[in-house]
Amino acid sequence: MDTNVHFRSATENPCKMCMPMGAILPFKGLENSMVLIHGSQGCSTYMRRHMAEHFNEPIDVASSSLNENGTIYGGEKNLKQGLDNLMQVYAPEVIGVLTTCLAETIGEDIDRITSQYLQERGLLKSLIVPVSTPGYGGSHAEGYWQAVKTIVSHLATATPKHSKLNVIIPDISPADIREIKRILAMMQLDYTLLPDYSTTLDRPLVKPYRKVPDGGTKIEDIMAMPGARATVQFGLTLEQNLSPGHYLAKEFGVPLYNLPIPIGVQNTDLFLQALQEISGVAVPAALQDERGRLLDAMVDSHKYNFQGRSVIFGEAELVYAVCQLCLENGVYPVTVATGSKNSPLAQLLQPKLTDVDHPVEFIHNADFVAILAHSMDANIAIGPSDGRYLTEKQGIPLVRLGFPIHDRVGGQRILSVGYAGSMMLLDQITNTLLAEKQRGYRQTMYDTFYRGADRLPDATLPNSGLRGERHEL
Amino acid sequence: MVNEQAIAARTASIKTKGQQKQQVACDTDSVAGAVSQRACVYSGARVVLNPITDAVHLVHGPIGCASYTWDIRGSLSSGSELYRNSFSTDLQEEDVIFGGEKKLVSSIDELVSKYQPELVFVYSTCIVGVIGDDLQAVCKAAEKKHNIRIIPVQSSGFAGNKSAGYRAACDALLKIMPNEGPVEQKGNTVNYLGDFNLAGEIWIIKDYLKRIGIEVNATFTGDSSYRTLQRAPQAALNIMQCAGSMAYLAQRMEDIYAIPYLRVSFLGLTDTAASLRSIAASFSDPMLAHRTEALIATETATINRQLEAYRTKFKGKKAAIFVGGGFKAISLIKQFRELNIEVVMIGTQTGKQEDYAVMQELVNDGTVILDDANPAELEKFMVEKGANILVGGVKERPLAYKLGVAFIDHNHDRKHPLSGFVGAVNFAQEVYSTLCSPVWHYV
Structure with missing residues (x-):
């Protein structure tokens, strides 16, 4: 089934956030950058709070702090003053200016205001990238891509051909980005990875503290993306109008490899095949070993994994890749859900479900009430922290993956891409299934089979028994 | 090179005790681009009302406002758990163009029939007024239809700061109580x-x-x-x-x-x-x-002994405080003093004139007092004043850690009580666990 309509009016316990939230992340992955959100003060504060909790990093995001006057007479003055103050304290090379539902609804023309601002102040070397991200325009995932796409279309300029490869990534963890970079280096490729928040949002503890962290994609590299030999983009579920890779292909003729996130054997194979094709370099033995180890792990765990019936939810791109890993390992999905309104998840995955002998529910524009309703048969959930709702309501254990992870530490360090990362994610899934089994099997078996004279009456049996489990946990 | 110069418009909101005569300016709009730590009107209203356990809290607006406030706070209930859900009309582009009232009406209908609440709060967000939705009228009609209380909360994000949200919440609370008094009042x-x-x-x-x-x-x-x-x-x-x-x-x-x-x-x-x-x-x-x-004597007898051990360990340490409201800031000065720790920087997001007057009175000369601070200022003064520990919320925590400063989570997410005698011990233990952790030897 493909549920793409909200038959309810109210959203109950959302599986998404708003556009500007998603748009902050790419700007945090640019070198020497800052972000300003054009709207009321609360937007930036809520988003900073959410991101600070996930990344455990200071997240400085400015606001134009629109008040009643700004809302009635226009926010231009606030926006310009905000940019002045931001420049003074942070002196960034590039500023992302994001709109909000308020700014969009009152009709703020941020393209005009920001370009006028640079002229008025004579700031010839500063760059401002204005991005339209109304809170009602889509989920945070669309906001993320809107920002990446706008960064590329705003900065990229016709460039002579060069040997670098463009690598455009969706919202994956800083640890994932580092792994992608390690693989690119092993394949002897020179590249521009966008956006690169692997250091900026997961910085080593060094003193003195810097307000704008080191690292991030260099602006001149983004400008030169049109001259690249090819683009590899993990954006299989992307609509073309949001796809920076398609933009570079269409405008500048850069060949595009639009691939899934390399999670799972097949997806990682696709990535390496593309890199091999582009570089002409054979996959080195070390990487082949990693692949072999992943296969070995898959075989070792296959019977445990085949007990798994999964709920996979979150940003469509990650959901697709995780589904692939689950399908390869028999952790067959029961429910596949994303907060995005339009996503081709069902079309892309349906043909891969031939081995699955139960119906799979695809939910778009999902909230957790809908996800829960279709997850009664599931025994494992994979996605961001909000999925703990499924644990609380239905006892489905959650493997935390994606953004945000706000009730555990280390969201920024979760590694799940490449052969090595896939293996770590798979182990986590397997071990979650094993722990669940071990937690209850003594009691379940006793309840089901023990018929001795001293059997406790059914009514007195505890719901979740403690028979022996204390020793195993 | 980063220009470390402070933002001119912020000058009146920062002072050092003993150096300037004037009190800090407070209760003003945040300065654009200053990276204020404050939230908005909606946030203030939501914080105050959300702990009402058996109400449907429905946010009328795009999804973000509801999403960022879903069950993130540590308010506990001895009864209903309804308040732990996040309900939103999740306005889309077409609703913004054609108005969101229809969606609001059907959302209320759905939630009332599903959860059977006696009370519904409908929070307005930034765009509700701008797109011309009449919250008041919708709620009034829905009250009649369902014969329960459906109370609009006037919390458009831009219409003031967090304090305005507190006031909007109080106005909503007043609507729950009978609108005439006096009522017969019971003894103790x-x-x-x-x-x-x-x-x-x-x-x-x-x-x-x-x-x-x-x-x-x-x-x-x-x-x-x-x-x-x-x-x-x-x-x-x-x-x-x-x-x-x-x-x-x-x-x-x-x-x-x-x-x-x-x-x-x-x-x-x-x-x-x-x-x-x-x-x-x-x-x-x-x-x-x-x-x-008798109660104070019983409770403090054991606690004083426990605290004495900490006082020795904390001697000479310096604290920085940046919290939401004035009452907390004032109490923290005293609480740190009980533990042998002096406050060297103190500020709030929404403190009032009278709060700052008390803080000014309580702290030592040289203490920096600041209203509506931003990360750059927090960093500057923590470093300048040599703070060893910061009290704050989630956003401030990573900054403290990056600076090698210990941190106390004095926010609404915490899972341990800081109130009363037991809370005083918890507080001391938390200070100990962060100030005296061995990790600081390595960084």
Whole structure:
């Protein structure tokens, strides 16, 4: 089934956030950058709070702090003053200016205001990238891509051909980005990875503290993306109008490899095949070993994994890749859900479900009430922290993956891409299934089979028994 | 090269005690681009009302506002868990163009029929007024249709700061209670205002009051319900902890129901004991004072011994404080002093003139006092003043850690109580666990 309509009016316990939230992340992955959100003060504060909790990093995001006057007479003055103050304290090379539902609804023309601002102040070397991200325009995932796409279309300029490869990534963890970079280096490729928040949002503890962290994609590299030999983009579920890779292909003729996130054997194979094709370099033995180890792990765990019936939810791109890993390992999905309104998840995955002998529910524009309703048969959930709702309501254990992870530490360090990362994610899934089994099997078996004279009456049996489990946990 | 010069418009909001005469400017709009730590009107209203356990809290607006406030706070309930859900009309582009009233009406209908609440709050967000939705009219019609209370909360994000949201929440609360007074008031009863029952803090205070012979009638708003709030006018006295959010409500209740109010704070030994004494003294029953002294003696006897060990370890350490409201900041100065720690920087997001006057009085010369600070200022003054520990919320925590400064989570997410005598010990333990952790030897 493909549920793409909200038959309810109210959203109950959302599986998404708003556009500007998603748009902050790419700007945090640019070198020497800052972000300003054009709207009321609360937007930036809520988003900073959410991101600070996930990344455990200071997240400085400015606001134009629109008040009643700004809302009635226009926010231009606030926006310009905000940019002045931001420049003074942070002196960034590039500023992302994001709109909000308020700014969009009152009709703020941020393209005009920001370009006028640079002229008025004579700031010839500063760059401002204005991005339209109304809170009602889509989920945070669309906001993320809107920002990446706008960064590329705003900065990229016709460039002579060069040997670098463009690598455009969706919202994956800083640890994932580092792994992608390690693989690119092993394949002897020179590249521009966008956006690169692997250091900026997961910085080593060094003193003195810097307000704008080191690292991030260099602006001149983004400008030169049109001259690249090819683009590899993990954006299989992307609509073309949001796809920076398609933009570079269409405008500048850069060949595009639009691939899934390399999670799972097949997806990682696709990535390496593309890199091999582009570089002409054979996959080195070390990487082949990693692949072999992943296969070995898959075989070792296959019977445990085949007990798994999964709920996979979150940003469509990650959901697709995780589904692939689950399908390869028999952790067959029961429910596949994303907060995005339009996503081709069902079309892309349906043909891969031939081995699955139960119906799979695809939910778009999902909230957790809908996800829960279709997850009664599931025994494992994979996605961001909000999925703990499924644990609380239905006892489905959650493997935390994606953004945000706000009730555990280390969201920024979760590694799940490449052969090595896939293996770590798979182990986590397997071990979650094993722990669940071990937690209850003594009691379940006793309840089901023990018929001795001293059997406790059914009514007195505890719901979740403690028979022996204390020793195993 | 980063220009370290401070933002000119911020100058009036920062001062050092003993160096400038004027008090810090506060309660003003945040400066654009200053990276204020404040949230918005909606956030203020949501913080205050959300702990009402059996209400449907419906956010009318695009999804973000509801998403960022879903069950992230540690308010506990002894009854309904309905408040832990996040309900939103999740406005889309077409709703913004054609108006969101229709979606709001059907959302209310759905949620009322599904959850059968006696009370619904409908929060307005930034764009509701701009797109011309008449919240008041929709709620009024829905009240009639469903025959329950459906109360609009005027919390458009841009219409002021977080304090305006507190006020919007208080206005909504007043609508729950009968609109005329005075009501017949019972003997030794109080309402407890400005506690959100984080980690069961209300339960701790209720027990203290019970032991000295005072019954808590209604709590605002931690662990409260529609019915308990309705009968709030029956109390003889309002005691108020978080004055920033509740002073307006207390004043209005005095005007309408002739219930006097008393400011209290249960943060730290000094304030907890003083508050219990002043509550007891507000009643004519002499036995109350008796039992209060007995309770304080019992509770502090063991605690003082526990705290003494910490005092020695903390000697010479310096604290920085940046919290939401004034009452918390003031209590923290005293609480740190109880632990042998001096405050070198203090500020709040929404403190009032009178709060800053008290802080100014309490701190030592040289202490930096600042309102509506931003990360750059927090960094500057923590470093300049050599703070060893910061008290703050989630956003401030990573900054402290990056600077090698210990950190106390004094926010609404925490899972351990910091109120009362038990809270004073928890606080000391938390200070110990962060200030004296071995990790600092390595960084």
